[in-house]
Amino acid sequence: MPTVITGLDRCMQVGSLLPAVSALTEFGSALHVLRDPGHHGLDEWAAKILASMSPRLAARTRSWWWTAQAIRATPFVTPAPPADTFADRLEQLRALPAEELASQLLRPIAPSGDGQVALRWSRSRGPAVQACVEALTKRPKEAAADFLAFLHRSWQEWFETEWARIRPVLAGRARRFADMATLQGPGAALAAVDSSVEVTPAGVTVHIAKIQAARHDVSRRGLVVAPSTFIRPHLYVADVPGRPLLLLHPVDAGSAVPSAAAVRRRLEVLAHAGRLEVARAIATEPRTAGEIAMLWNVDPTQVNRHLRALAGAGLATTERQGRFVRYQLAADVLEELGRDVLSLLLR
Numbered sequence: 564m565p566t567v568i569t570g571l572d573r574c575m576q577v578g579s580l581l582p583a584v585s586a587l588t589e590f591g592s593a594l595h596v597l598r599d600p601g602h603h604g605l606d607e608w609a610a611k612i613l614a615s616m617s618p619r620l621a622a623r624t625r626s627w628w629w630t631a632q633a634i635r636a637t638p639f640v641t642p643a644p645p646a647d648t649f650a651d652r653l654e655q656l657r658a659l660p661a662e663e664l665a666s667q668l669l670r671p672i673a674p675s676g677d678g679q680v681a682l683r684w685s686r687s688r689g690p691a692v693q694a695c696v697e698a699l700t701k702r703p704k705e706a707a708a709d710f711l712a713f714l715h716r717s718w719q720e721w722f723e724t725e726w727a728r729i730r731p732v733l734a735g736r737a738r739r740f741a742d743m744a745t746l747q748g749p750g751a752a753l754a755a756v757d758s759s760v761e762v763t764p765a766g767v768t769v770h771i772a773k774i775q776a777a778r779h780d781v782s783r784r785g786l787v788v789a790p791s792t793f794i795r796p797h798l799y800v801a802d803v804p805g806r807p808l809l810l811l812h813p814v815d816a817g818s819a820v821p822s823a824a825a826v827r828r829r830l831e832v833l834a835h836a837g838r839l840e841v842a843r844a845i846a847t848e849p850r851t852a853g854e855i856a857m858l859w860n861v862d863p864t865q866v867n868r869h870l871r872a873l874a875g876a877g878l879a880t881t882e883r884q885g886r887f888v889r890y891q892l893a894a895d896v897l898e899e900l901g902r903d904v905l906s907l908l909l910r
Contacts, residue, residue: 565770565823566800568808570782571749572767579785579807580749581644582737586726587652588811589733590717591639592793593725594631597624602909603795612721620720623713629692630668630710637667640801640809644787645737649718649726657711665703668710670803672696729792736790736814756788756812757798758819759910771798772822773910779808790814796909821903825877829900832876837861841869842892845879849889 574580593612600609613621630636638656656664666676672688673681678700685696698706744752750762750769759772779800785807792814799811832838844855852870856863870890873879878897879890 566773566775567768567770567778568753568781568786568800568810569768569778570780571753571769571786573782574786575744575749579781580744581785581787581807582740583642583644583787583789584646584730584733584737585642585652585789586647586649586722586730587714588639588642588789588809589726589729589791589793590649590714590722591631591635592791592811593722594624594628594639595635596793598628598632602905603793605793612725615721617716617720620713620716623709623716626691626695627710627713629688629695630671632671634671634674635799635801636670637803638664640799640803640811641806642787642789642809646734649714649722653711653714653718656714659707661704661707664707664710665699668699668706669696732792732814733790737788740788740790753788753810755816756790756810757816759798759817771800772907773798773800774823774907777802781808784808786810788812796906798910821907823907826900826903826907829876829878829896830904832872832878835869835872837865838869838872841866842873842878845870845873845890846892846894849882849891851887851889 571580596603596605597609597613600606613624616624631639638652643652659667666678669676669678669681672684672692681696682700685693688696695706698709740752740756743755748766750766753769754760754762757771761770761772763769777800779802786809787807788810790813791811794811795813795815795817797811798813799809801809801811803809833842840859840861841855844850844859850858852863852866855861855870856866870879873892874881874890878893880893882889882891
């Protein structure tokens with residue numbers, strides 16, 4: 564179930580494969596971290612930033628951080644390559660009609676911008692989000708002005724300082740991507756941004772190990788690739804109609820992650836009740852199929868099938884002792900399985 568990006572050759576030929584360094588896109592990632600810093604490993608950073616805010620800005624931040632969660636509001640996922648400043652993007656947003664900006668801000672709940680859909684689902688998000696969505700749908704001028712004031716004040720109080728620290732890192736990573744795409748091709752450059760990206764032999768398509776099954780042809784619409792210091796462990800693909808596809812990736816490629824198919828296979832193997840019993844039998848010491856069948860009084864044929872399934876999924880190892888084959892539970896693999904599932908879900 565990977566996310567597939569194809570048409571990279573044509574995208575590169577017409578010059579629409581572009582690296583981007585975007586202040587507002589990175590602010591969206593920072594806002595996401597402030598809401599839920601734990602799985603980013605940035606608890607101390609988030610606590611420091613929140614403590615530095617004025618009470619008014621802290622309240623506004625809590626009101627607006629839902630716009631940068633699992634699905635992000637359009638202003639955060641439409642950078643202007645090769646680089647845009649926070650001030651420029653703020654002016655562009657100010658120039659939009661309030662109703663249009665309000666509709667863009669509803670994307671996390673209603674990708675179509677439908678206010679009635681957003682109102683319905685906002686009720687499941689709690690009073691703060693519900694109040695914010697109601698303002699966007701019923702009082703768009705007031706809500707849009709509050710959002711713009713939130714961005715302006717965030718820049719003044721803390722993000723300007725952060726951006727001065729972050730921008731050179733992002734610019735260096737964007738240059739490396741552009742150089743690699745020119746020298747080795749777009750597929751190789753994309754495969755280097757994260758361990759979950761795999762390039763096909765032809766080099767014109769990449770597969771990303773994500774739960775969502777989607778296919779994006781960027782031959783005509785274009786692809787923008789933006790690094791982020793905050794996005795890990797996510798690899799974010801933003802599909803906004805009428806805009807180039809955006810791939811938002813961590814500055815440094817992470818460690819290898821298993822495919823969705825590999826994780827699902829291991830979970831399916833463990834989901835069988837009889838197989839769990841056999842796994843328990845080899846958890847503390849290696850045993851043969853015959854020994855397990857004798858000790859637990861079960862069918863040897865079934866035991867063999869369960870052991871082969873466990874070994875085939877990488878959940879058990881084998882060793883030969885003369886004519887005997889002993890199986891041992893791969894405890895380290897099982898310990899990693901929970902982390903693998905979480906990594907896959909977060910990605």
